[in-house]
Amino acid sequence: MKAASGRIRIIGGHLRNSRLNVPDLPGLRPTPERVRETLFNWLAPTIAGVQALDLCAGTGALGIEALSRGAETVQFVEPDASAADALRDNLSRLKAHGGEVASVDAVRFLQRTPQRFGLVFLDPPFALQLWAPLTRTLEEGGWLAAAAQIYVESPRGQAPAVPANWALHREGHAGEVRYALYRRIGSDPLS
Template sequence: MAPPRMALVNAARRGAPGRIRIIAGSLRNSRLDVADVPGLRPTAERLRETLFNWLAPSIEGARVLDLCAGTGALGIEALSRGAASVQFVEREARVARAIEQNLARLKQTGGAVAALDAQVFLRGTARQYDLVLLDPPFALGLWDALAQQLEQGGWLSTAAWIYVESPRAPTPALPANWRLQRESHAGDARGALYRRG
């Protein structure tokens, strides 16, 4: 069940400009400006920290796809911790511009932003990624469709990692060869790390 609209709006208020910080790496404690857009739901700091602790041995040099990027905090955290490149995909033009501005301010040349709907982006020419950050707006219920596009469209390297953020229940129906490695929770959100097998 999708969370009520008010919960999404409250999440957006919690992610007001200056409230999101990069946790570790070369950009540690840098602040990200966040566009004031209803429904924008930044990943909780605790989930981000847990995810990148899990990924610590694998993030250096990784090619990353941040789908439904929102604030861009996940992808910028990946750059901070040594990812080679991050492709951000965000359909809201104002939010995509905010990511570009944060990348420029932080002098991050390894990030590129596509102001496109994620499903439209995945209908384009595939490039293989080592890590995909899959965190679509909860109200849209896009996990299953995006996961199938990623798997069938050639977007994933042989042993890619896929981070899926979703409500605690129900669990998204993901490709059978995505093997759950770890999961954690923060409030109503579930953060789960899968490995393509």
Template sequence: MTATKGAPGRIRIIGGQLRNSRLDVPELPGLRPTAERVRETLFNWLAPVISGARCLDLCAGTGALGIEALSRGAASVQFVERDPRVAQALRDNLSRLKAAGGQVSTADALAFLQGPPQPFGLVFLDPPFAQDLWSSLAQRLEQGGWLAPGAWIYVESPRAAAPTLPSTWLGHREGAAGEVRYALYRRAPVVS
């Protein structure tokens, strides 16, 4: 998928303080920004919980999800992007927009999740579709101490392939747009 509406290589923030701001998007193979319509639906779902949230944008790409979260009142977003060019474009966009609270790590998502855990209340899980990383990333998030009690997890995947996710992730809402399936999960309390 290429950048939606607007000039090629640019996408727009659709809500909050940065509404209508444009993000410059490097034109690289496999970079697939989340469509505006999907982001609008997702953030309508998240409206009651986004204010003050600590977020993790894993496999951040353009950072559209995390920047949208900052725009709508999230306290902080940790962006993780392995491609140095994409990570630099993300840093440049955060700086240009004066979006406080965003921190970018240039790292592979699986390697990042091997580090010391920090629990997040909201995680965006939208890995490159060709790499089939949903299940392994989900397991590391769940078992590695990266999810706060009652955390929300957004998962974007191909419509035809539902990923295997931890049983503690309870489906809250889902939808589809074109070839993309998007779903919001709530982490159930872990009973010991």
């Protein structure tokens, strides 16, 4: 699902009403404005200063929205070269400081030395069924801060299995998409 004009809008923060150029790529599903608005209302008390990971970035709308609203840094991960280039161009054009793009798939990215993130956006291409390996690696690989929040998009009616210490905080549905925000609780496996 792509905006007809090939552009989507940032809805809040200092980049509010800025437009992101969206490449015409098969399977690219920018998170709709209504869902982003709901998500960032949920995140409002905790977004300032957070280090975030947009693991299956696509357009980067979630991560750029986070930068616009006060996230300190966002690591974008996008394997498609055209999408990664468009993301870099959008970050540069908007002077959205704190964003870095890695042109690699999410599984390979998580094989690197971990860095702790307080917020993770996990919206993989639905057809690839990546939720189980990515959530497991995020949790077991040391990628999450002790009280991290993890946003997950999946097909409606299909709540992916997540680690036992991820407590569902809020969820909703939009069209054929389920979106949910989890909060990590309990002990840190690397402590």
